[in-house]
Amino acid sequence: MTESTQPNPRHRLSPLTCDAPGLRQSIRDALVRVVGKDPDLATPRDWLHAVSFAIRERIIERRVVTRRQFAEEDVKRVYYLSMEYLIGRMLEANLRNMGIFEVTQQALQDLGVDFREIARLEEDAALGNGGLGRLAACILESMATQGYPGYGYGIRYEYGMFQQHIEHFRQVEHPDNWLRYGNPWEFPRPEKTFPVRFYGYVVEHHRPDGETSCNWENGEEVLAMAYDYPTAGYERRNVNNLRLWAAKATRDFDLRYFNEGDYIRAVADKNESETISMVLYPNDATAIGKELRLKQEYFFVSASLQDIFDRHRQLEYPIEELADKAAIQLNDTHPAIAVAECMRLLLDEHRIPWDQAWTITQNLFSYTNHTLMPEALETWPVALMERVLPRHMGIIYRINHEFIEEVRHRFPGEHEFFRRLSIIDEEHGRRVRMAHLAVIGSHRVNGVAALHTSLLKQTLFADFSRVWPERFVNVTNGVTPRLWMIQANPGLTELIDSRIGSDWKFDLDRLKQFAPYASDEATREAFRAVKLRNKERLAALVHKRTGLAIRPDVMYDVQIKRIHEYKRQLLKLLHVIELYQRIRDGEDVLPRVVLFAGKAAPGYQRAKDIIAVINEVADIVNHDPAMGDRLKCVFFPNYEVSSATIIIPAADLSEQISTAGFEASGTGNMKLAMNGALTIGTLDGANIEIRDAVGTENIFIFGMTADRVSAHRAQGIPPGAHLDSHPRLRSMVEALRDGFFSNGGRHLHAEIARYLLEEDPFFVLADYAAYSDACAQADRLYQDAEAWSEAALLNVARMSHFSIDRTVREYAENIWNVLPEPVPPPCPESNKN
Template identity: 65%
Template structure:
């Protein structure tokens, strides 16, 4: 067996233009059955994708052989989201065949850039959580680390967003309409996943209880594998996504009675589990489907991991030496109970042995500081859908609370606070508590976030087990967010520091000396202008608004949420609008304010914010007194592909969440890496960005975390700011009136009322400081040389925020995995 592992059974494919041309033509004819003379652009897209996939699969096989031969410890990254985006350009760049493929296609009269745009985004995520997961997989492969992802193959990804008459309209994201050339279906590797049913308990002769989960409904999880290529000779790892398949295609009784619809109804219900990303959980049915989704992918993944471990002839006790499992947020937290079920019920381990294995195997990444964002499930729902897991959670809780009671005798309030069952809000299972108790490490994703986890959200757990809490600050992949998204800047960096920066982002520090070089600044500025022209063309093509590339591009691109404070940015837009109309902005820089992001379908206030942005934009953009001095644009259907156009063109990055609410952010890193200056609060990773780029090269404003807490604790009255600040009052009055909504004067009253009478995220408290900071932004931007100097320094000093550094810290401090590079003969 060892000889086979170390010996190639096929000849590696060549990667020059001629070989790629032959491969593309071969795939077009023999795989797709298309005539080169009549093939469409989509046919060519699929043909070149298959040709590139061939080359990935070679290295994928060698990678798996190498891991197996070395008996390498592997990390498995469990995430409900993987925002992987398009695959073709990423794969070609990582494999080093982009130019050869472009030349090969040109022989057939095909423009690679045209067909690139036909590939759909694999929008299997909502935002930063899913994009971070994709970046981590990229880094694992690029650094030759044994790591794999597990998630759900959603038939419909994050919805497609249309803006119609200012409203967000959601459409199904049919990303699989034309198939997916990157995935490999594995129908031979099904795993059963059970729901509902009831428990039967038997007692063995030694008095130990044995629990049997009987009856219920079984759904099969079918895997689809997506190769994940590392950059520049790295490994090719795997992302395995699960699709739900009914256990029985037909109910024979219904079919025999001629009721075809009834016969397939159960099939459709079962397969709904993997139908859509984040079903609306405003209804009981939606909540139940969401819980089933989470358990479905967790159970299938753990069964898969255990099978691989067993096939490698390892004992169950050795699982933590060979397997590390990372829980990406609370969505996969049910994995703690599921691994206990598998070890105790299916593999006959004692509770004590299974618990020791479970805790040493799992680690948990927390992504939110807001208690309302931490998942909880009604005990009634959990007991009905997953009866055995509810029993296991009770047992975990009982044993954990006994330990706490022993260490902190008499502290009943502590027991209530750390219990896995929340008794104060209708008996709910606290999934974050389950993840913390069942993991050997819990990490935050920025220094401030981790500090606040220890001191606030999980302070009780930190008192009980302080060694389990660590920080791992997020990062972004330079492969996508600079090398691929910004080829002009990438070439500039290559010329001055070489190409190793793609693997070692700290090499960017060598650019610092160029900040004082007038010629280098001019070149840097021209690259930014070219990117702005590309974005301007995209805006005109997408929303029909013409913008001036010479203006400041002021960008806020992120999920629409009140705590991210798009409303604060919009108040500034109205403020600028009033200044221009009053004749008080003649010396100010022209500005294009860009918003993009999706609101959750059930999040009413977020959707109202989108409507207000578009109403304000409609007035501002059509006012002849304003002209090109101010434009406001909402770019619809924000995703990975549109981000790669927007981010390289941004001048100013808006990171203005209320201090203490944003865990980290990764958009702030991508924008600064591409030479945008940040305006932001001291929240999330903004603090560490300030420390890296220098306080003079970032615009910080607003209340600090302790000031936010003090203000809330002492009683905050937003009306005081309304009364004391005429500029702010004017903006709010305009929004509350018919000024921006002449057809519906009360359309935005609810937004203004929420600010005046609650202002949960302290927009009005930070408004004056924000406007003052924006005035400083304007002053610096008008000095082109100074702005460019600061922008170049931002790029030069962002090396710390590489996802490679993040993954190295995970690998060293949490997972215990080591480099293992595949060799290809």
């Protein structure tokens, strides 16, 4: 299969119809012919697969059209390299983006099948940890919606993010065998298979032109095989491709041992090479440092670059023009080895001289940084790199040498400066700093919110920013309104449509027209009715998952995100304890449900302890008759994309309470505000921009700023010194310490109290009084239903800046230099019911 630019006239496509009878026919056909079931015997899952196959036929058709148009129009392509894609369920998202959601529901109903019943059987595609992976999924969707020629590349993990069970209050991880029933959305492409080499050694050749070229010989080869996931833009526009690589043993894996008669050994070896794509590392914001992880990174990077080079060649472009025809975005440092791999391909395979190869590489790449946390910065021991990727290590040495020479020339004598800039860290036992490789190999480096970018320039990349000030830019994150508003919150969508029409779905700036309705009483009442229905939907799910009954007519206060010290779930938990004590003391307290959800990295013991303590406090609170339904505390298990779409539209209060300076951006904060939750938050990440957008009077900001946090740290005040800053804080922490809430985990509670008092580097106690005040302020506003609804509606109307479409346009215009290439929608007659 080649990237031909000349469509063969005999290969004209005749699009499938998208009316109810056509869909009905396709679904029934797929059930019999693809799933292989008699409709009379089909299970709900069989129907799920049948309808998915029927829809994928229609998506792939649009993909073929899109690809042809890109080839004909000579477009510049964007390649998004990411270790993670947190996609969630695909059926409903695909149906909605294809513009055939209602008609397909109708077709199913005609067949006696309930859409909701089968849709919930689909496993989430959870090929990511959290915000970073979800951002990648939103970016792909937006590139398709806006018609950008975007390609995603990643890994087809056999096992995605673990499933979180709560057993005896604790997190227990279960494997996520998401492919168990097969996956109708993927197209295996065995013909798109590339060899990826590890280990071995380098043989140098001195060429007549004075350059040295190298052969990387011996070692082990693994095959990367492509699986394609077509990604539909909203309303049947472009369909782009996400290509995920699976590791397969090389075809000749068996020869050596088969010849020796050791069949079992041969097959066992095959399994070992296939472990590369077996499982997603469930870590967030921490570097992993395991050889298998390095192999995963190089595996998908090498396959992706070989594929990109191949496409370029098939389109008959000269290799020298690679950076004119392609842009490659590195999603965090995980794929940073791509810089060295690109150099290897240009030098060793294409015989391009070093300087020219380096110019092409720098023009090709750009890099997004997603965190300032030092422990998240990947570094690899030089010895490991030399063993696993010997050729790349040689290339990295030369990149580093040329770079240091350049800065030596520009900043003579600043030896300390060169040492800090070097790709090789000589102080911690010689390590390769992947972030430095990414910065040096890219023409643009971006942070993901204004504060984050400015801190990047002042701290992590201060030295680089002195060398290349223009290289650092900000691109504030966004989220797709298609999933996070239209799909997740049909009630709100209908309300907005009824007031301002439906153009806002493509152009979120038009949501501004909804702002005047915040002062319209009827709209506010309708908004409250929508919220109530969303809460009923969530309450039913909470009951199903936890057995706990919660009222829909109270404030829903949610903190939903990975469990991490810096995100400060303990700050919220202390507030739960405060409310509990006040109710016990006979105070009149605003009724509320506090809902936590999120996973802890399996090796992050403190985070797992925090989950256990939340669950134990919740158990006491929820069973104390003195609470009389005024306070419920829920830990919602196994937080994933599909549950987020139910929780977010039901929320009133959005907890964004990280220690300022630590949350790079956050994206849950955006999803919640767009759905009319008011934010209670610190001046961290994108919260600052959200405040600027919605107005200070429509958000509850509290706590130390990033500057104050640094100053406070420098002062070295012990956390326990803040115990009297709030009248109850001491007794709350003592209740924890003394095991008042413990249910067998007494020692754990004492340890958490000790941590808060003596150790906590994230200033929970220092910020508590301010936080508690902000909560009280939120409670007061909530009691005025009209004022609260007005503020909530203004949040909805003023969040347009946080559409992922704006984010993607900024990347396209300021970093990638690519233009959209929208495919005209097929003639509308063929799609009407």
